[in-house]
Amino acid sequence: MQKKVSQGMVDEWIEHVSAFTQLGKVADYIPALEKQDRENIAIGVYHLDGECVGAGKTENTFTIQSISKVLALALALMDQGEDYVFARVGKEPSGDPFHSIAKLETTNPSKPLNPMINAGALAVTNMIEGTTPDEKVGRLLAFVHELANDHSIQYDQEIANSEYETAYLNRSLAFFMKQHHVIEGSIEELLDTYTKQCAIEVNIKQLARIGAVFANEGKDIESGRQIIPRQLARICKTFMVTCGMYDASGSFAIRVGIPAKSGVSGAVMGSVKDFGGIAVFGPALDEKGNSVVGMQLLEMLSSRLELSIF
Numbered sequence: 001m002q003k004k005v006s007q008g009m010v011d012e013w014i015e016h017v018s019a020f021t022q023l024g025k026v027a028d029y030i031p032a033l034e035k036q037d038r039e040n041i042a043i044g045v046y047h048l049d050g051e052c053v054g055a056g057k058t059e060n061t062f063t064i065q066s067i068s069k070v071l072a073l074a075l076a077l078m079d080q081g082e083d084y085v086f087a088r089v090g091k092e093p094s095g096d097p098f099h100s101i102a103k104l105e106t107t108n109p110s111k112p113l114n115p116m117i118n119a120g121a122l123a124v125t126n127m128i129e130g131t132t133p134d135e136k137v138g139r140l141l142a143f144v145h146e147l148a149n150d151h152s153i154q155y156d157q158e159i160a161n162s163e164y165e166t167a168y169l170n171r172s173l174a175f176f177m178k179q180h181h182v183i184e185g186s187i188e189e190l191l192d193t194y195t196k197q198c199a200i201e202v203n204i205k206q207l208a209r210i211g212a213v214f215a216n217e218g219k220d221i222e223s224g225r226q227i228i229p230r231q232l233a234r235i236c237k238t239f240m241v242t243c244g245m246y247d248a249s250g251s252f253a254i255r256v257g258i259p260a261k262s263g264v265s266g267a268v269m270g271s272v273k274d275f276g277g278i279a280v281f282g283p284a285l286d287e288k289g290n291s292v293v294g295m296q297l298l299e300m301l302s303s304r305l306e307l308s309i310f
Helices: 007-020 031-035 065-080 082-088 102-106 118-127 133-148 157-165 168-179 187-198 204-215 230-243 246-255 292-305
Strands: 042-047 052-056 260-262 267-272 276-281
Touching: 007 042, 007 052, 007 292, 031 157, 042 204, 042 292, 052 204, 065 082, 065 118, 065 133, 065 187, 065 204, 065 230, 065 260, 065 267, 082 118, 102 168, 118 168, 118 187, 133 187, 133 204, 157 187, 168 187, 204 230, 204 267, 204 276, 230 246, 230 267, 246 292, 267 292, 276 292
Parallel strands: none
Antiparallel strands: 042 052, 042 276, 260 267, 267 276
16 A cells, blocks of 8 residues: 555644753854844655645745755766766765864775765765856756756755855865865855855745655656656665765664755755655754754654665
8 A cells, every 4th residue: 555644644743743842052153144034944745647736934035054965966977977976976975064174084095985975975076067157057057957846946045155154064074175186176166156056945835846756766756757867866766875874874763764965054855765855944953064954754653664774
C-alpha cells in the first residue's frame, strides 16, 4: 500500500512540536537571521502523485542557506561532469563542524572532504558556469524555478548582504583553497555568489517540491521531464545521507534514516524514493546547527510511515 501523509497528520504533528519552539537557539552569527521568529514553524510533504499537504506557517518564506549546497552541486555536476567536480572536492563524510578548516590543512591534496561542508560548497559554487556572480546566481535561480515549478523565487538581498559582510571564516577557507589551486578567480566574487545562493528564499511547499524532484530521480513531478540526470540526482541524495545534517549525520541516519539537508535558517529538505519530498522549518537550532522542531517533525514522520531507507 502506498504511504501517504494526510492533512490531519501534519496538523497533529505541528501541534505536537509547538511545545519545542522555545528550545534551542536562533542562529545569531548572521545578524539578519537573528531576527527570525522561533514560533514560525511549518511542514510540507509533496507526494510523487503531485498532491501536497502542509501545516503551520506554510505561506511564510525563509532562506534555504546550506540546502543550497545540494542544488549547487547538482548544477555544477551538470555543468562540469563528475570527473571535474570530484577532482576538486572529495566524497567522504567529515566529523568536523561545517565551517572547519582543519581537514584542508591535514589532507593531501588540500581539497575539501565533501560538498556539504562550507569549504566543499565554496569549491562547488566556484565551478558553476558564468562569468559574473549575477550570471551564476541567475543560472542557479533558473534551476530552482524549474525544480519548484515557480518563477517567482528570488534571494533575500538583506540576508545576502548580512552574510557577505560577516563571511570571515568562508573567506579564510576560500583563500586557503585558492592557494592550493582548488578554486580559481576572485574570492570576493565567489563570496558574492555564495551568499546570494544561501539567501534564496522559499516557502515550505516550494521546498518540499524541490525535494520531490530529487526523490523522483531528477524528473519533474507533473511533466515527467528529466531536469537532473538520474545518476546526478542519486549522487546528491547520497551526500544528503552521509553529510547532509552536518556532524549529526550519523545519529540522524539512526533516528530518521532519510536523505536530508539542513540549513542554519532552520529549514530541512528531505527526499525519499517512491514517496516524495519533505520540508520542515523551525528557526531555533540544536548544538549541531539543525532545527530542533524540524528534527522532531522528521522523526515523527519517519517513524509513523516507516520511511527509513535502512
